[in-house]
Amino acid sequence: xxxxxxxxxxxxxxxxxxxxxxxxxxxxxxxxxxxxxxxxxxxxxxxxxxxxxxxxxxxxxxxxxxxxxxxxxxxxxxxxxxxxxxxxxxxxxxxxxxxxxxxxxxxxxxxx
Amino acid sequence: xxxxxxxxxxxxxxxxxxxxxxxxxxxxxxxxxxxxxxxxxxxxxxxxxxxxxxxxxxxxxxxxxxxxxxxxxxxxxxxxxxxxxxxxxxxxxxxxxxxxxxxxxxxxxxxxxxxxx
Numbered sequence: 001x002x003x004x005x006x007x008x009x010x011x012x013x014x015x016x017x018x019x020x021x022x023x024x025x026x027x028x029x030x031x032x033x034x035x036x037x038x039x040x041x042x043x044x045x046x047x048x049x050x051x052x053x054x055x056x057x058x059x060x061x062x063x064x065x066x067x068x069x070x071x072x073x074x075x076x077x078x079x080x081x082x083x084x085x086x087x088x089x090x091x092x093x094x095x096x097x098x099x100x101x102x103x104x105x106x107x108x109x110x111x112x
Numbered sequence: 113x114x115x116x117x118x119x120x121x122x123x124x125x126x127x128x129x130x131x132x133x134x135x136x137x138x139x140x141x142x143x144x145x146x147x148x149x150x151x152x153x154x155x156x157x158x159x160x161x162x163x164x165x166x167x168x169x170x171x172x173x174x175x176x177x178x179x180x181x182x183x184x185x186x187x188x189x190x191x192x193x194x195x196x197x198x199x200x201x202x203x204x205x206x207x208x209x210x211x212x213x214x215x216x217x218x219x220x221x222x223x224x225x226x227x228x229x
Contacts, residue, residue: 102154
């Protein structure tokens with residue numbers, strides 16, 4: 001079945017550092033790919049998405065590119081802020097009813 | 113626009129008791145999902161409804177878990193009897209998408225934190 005693998009956390013960075021959170025996937029067909037974020041004390045919310053190969057999703061300074069050849073969807077941000085501290089989930093959806101499979105999450109802590 | 117509502121927010125029960133969770137999705141969203149999120153893990157899909165029909169319940173432990181979505185709006189998830197390993201956050205989400213109509217964002221509720229003692 002479908003699966004998503006993301007790098008284990010926690011990831012601790014200083015403010016303004018460059019961020020990469022790796023995500024790879026296994027799926028049949030052509031899934032859509034997502035990054036969701038969960039800020040402390042809040043619910044899950046969509047950060048960005050890409051629906052086909054070579055698409056780049058972007059939002060709030062975060063970017064991720066759908067790489068079909070490497071089955072990857074790595075999350076990047078050029079300069080992180082303390083307010084980016086959260087848990088980040090990579091996910092895919094596939095099939096006619098768009099069933100969603102989540103990774104285990106990566107906790108990011110940004111220190112001033 | 114109101115978000116996805118869930119209740120209760122917290123529940124503590126003893127093993128072998130029963131418990132029910134309620135979800136009210138965003139108005140007009142045809143698809144409703146229930147997820148189980150164990151501490152330190154990603155959400156795991158338990159059941160997915162399209163309107164009031166089940167389209168995926170492959171990971172629902174059907175000997176103890178049940179869910180319904182009457183009239184294609186609100187939904188309830190029940191556990192009977194509960195086990196210690198059911199301690200988790202139960203998330204409800206909804207989305208607009210219908211089959212063949214593209215990929216739509218899921219909107220999540222705040223979740224219900226269940227503790228089984």
